Amino acid sequence: MTDKEKNTIAQTEIIVTGFGGQGIILAGKILGMAASLGDHKESTLVQAYGPESRGGACNAQVIISNTPIHYPYVQYPDILIAMSQAGYDKFAGQITEDSILLIDQDLVPTVDAPCPAYAISSTRMAEKLGNKMMANIIMVGFTTAITQLVSTSSAEDMIAKSVPKGTEQKNIAAFTKGYDYGLSTLKGRERKAAGQTGAIV
């Protein structure tokens, strides 16, 4: 993370985008609630309803801040989480150099962002874990590891409270999966920067 990014942590503006049925709104809600209820910060959530929630483009706008938030709409996201190509395309123009882009690499094959981008196969991983519907939770885990946006314990608490009864364990496992993968991604970048790409040096 650059210094600039750290400074903007006081107020972080997030857009989660994808298509209806992916649990995009829930992902945004978990992030916002983890920040406010778990980490005792301020947060807002604006969700896009309407035809969008039935398979079309869909998004959640979340703001997390140390101080009261006066305006809940996000114009230039500090973090853009994209789980569909259409969703990415819609907000691509609002990304700045200081943003962080997080994508499902299988669903967003083409990106051309001016900012650091991190990719994960969240949907495929969710399928392997037994339920495609947990891709959003994997994405929350991935986001938590890469951006440190919320604490892991708050995120886990909020997941346990938000998902259908009886699926808590599975969803926590999905969160961990995304989180581990995020940490590993950061480690891999560090290693590569240090010139250690493979096992044989």
Added chain:
Amino acid sequence: MTMHNKESSPIKIILFLCNWGAHAAYQTLQDEQRPIPDEVHMVRIPCTGRIDRALLLKAFSMGGDGVALVGCDPGTCRYGTGTATAQRNTKDTGMILDLLGLGSDRLRFASFLPDESEKLLLFLETFLHDLQQRGKTSIQPAVGAQPVTNIPMNAGPELQQLIAAHDIYACQDCGKCSSACPLALIGKPFSARGIATAAIAGNLNDESVKENVWSCLTCGLCYERCPSAVNFPKFIKELRHLYKQNNKLGDETHGGFLHALMRSMASPELTPNRWQDIPQELQVDQKSNILFYGGCAPYYDIFFNKHLDVHTEKILFDAIRLLNFFDVHPRLLKDERCCGHDLLWSGDKECFLQIARLNADRLNSLGIDTMITSCPECYMTFNTTYPAHGLALNFEVIHLYEFLEKEIDRSAVSFKPLAKNITFQDSCRLTRLEDKPELPRQLLDRLSPESFQEMQESGRAAVCCGNSAWTGCDSYSKAMQVKRLEQAQDTGADLLVTACPKCQIHLKCAMEDPLRLNKLSIDMQDLTSVIAQSISWK
């Protein structure tokens, strides 16, 4: 044994003395009543080149503290190449002695002309002096099987117990085992059922049965197919023990060198000296609670360097590289011993138990929580065989592939394209005896080769590499290996990926067939090494 004991029992030097030039020098010493040390025990031999590495090692395991191989100068050998062979054998065996922690300087080659008697005497005195400084070796004579000669093996309670314990009576005589057995299929007059019947009928002394007991590969294919679940490999293992107890010799390959080597590791006082040649860049941490167990690969590399160009120790280094890649800096055991697998599976249960107890005590004292090994035999032996023999381990034993699968699955890594068409040789221990055919395959599926094509028989049905526990290797084993290599060729592969160092050794041996050299030859690499080469951070 205490130091005091060591000093009080005299040093023993075994002098293998060539009949020709050097013996004349020795005779001069005798004729002139020169003081040849009492510690020197001379064995007159036709040529130093005839003392192979197995014999050299045996001299130590039978009580020698030093071995001198004394003959003729290179170029003056009556048989031409004897001296060169002796020097090479001395060098190889010396390297093994270093690994065993005994020191290569306990084995010396020297040459003397007939008139160099005083030089010979000086050589012997110096050798003795050096050995007196070093003390006796820590190898104790092998315990070996306790003969039970008073009980005829055919009717004895031991045999009855074996038959009962392994449910041999449950055999329905259906013949499924023979139709799966690779030895029978290649045309060897061999039948698992036949051995079972012979055991029941009390015909264990028949020549053919005696031979067949040592030929079985204990590969488990028959057990896989048997409708009555007759665990034939296990039965054979115990039967071999019974044969050994009755002084019936096994059919050990390579002059018994490898068994002698492994038996010497049953000596409690022996302190092996492993991992001296570990590449500098590998990171290990002697305080780690994860131990990496290497196994016998480096011994094999030394022993087979003359005929087969095998580098199985590299697999161990690549395994450590992969652990390092995932931030594990494992502990290594400098005094690592053999796990005992081959001793147990060749009927030497006593030595196995002795090694196993030493290992269990040592390993349990380390305070580790995990042992990782890349050798399928070590894995099976520690994971399953030790506990089955009442030796509990206070840590978890996992195969490197399990570790890798778990780490890769949660990491942001990818695999560089591998410009090879690959196929895979299963390890009988990992795939069948431990029932984990999926372990290597999960990893194989992650690679990006040009193509991956399984052989005609693969996974649980895979044919083994043709030998197990270094016993009973014959022309049928070779025929079987040739068939297996042809299957590999038939897939169109140009790289045969293996999972056991021994598969590489045995299959490489078959590739040396001079008549089929070009047809059979295929590159081999262990899966561990393939992964180490191609894994990378995303």
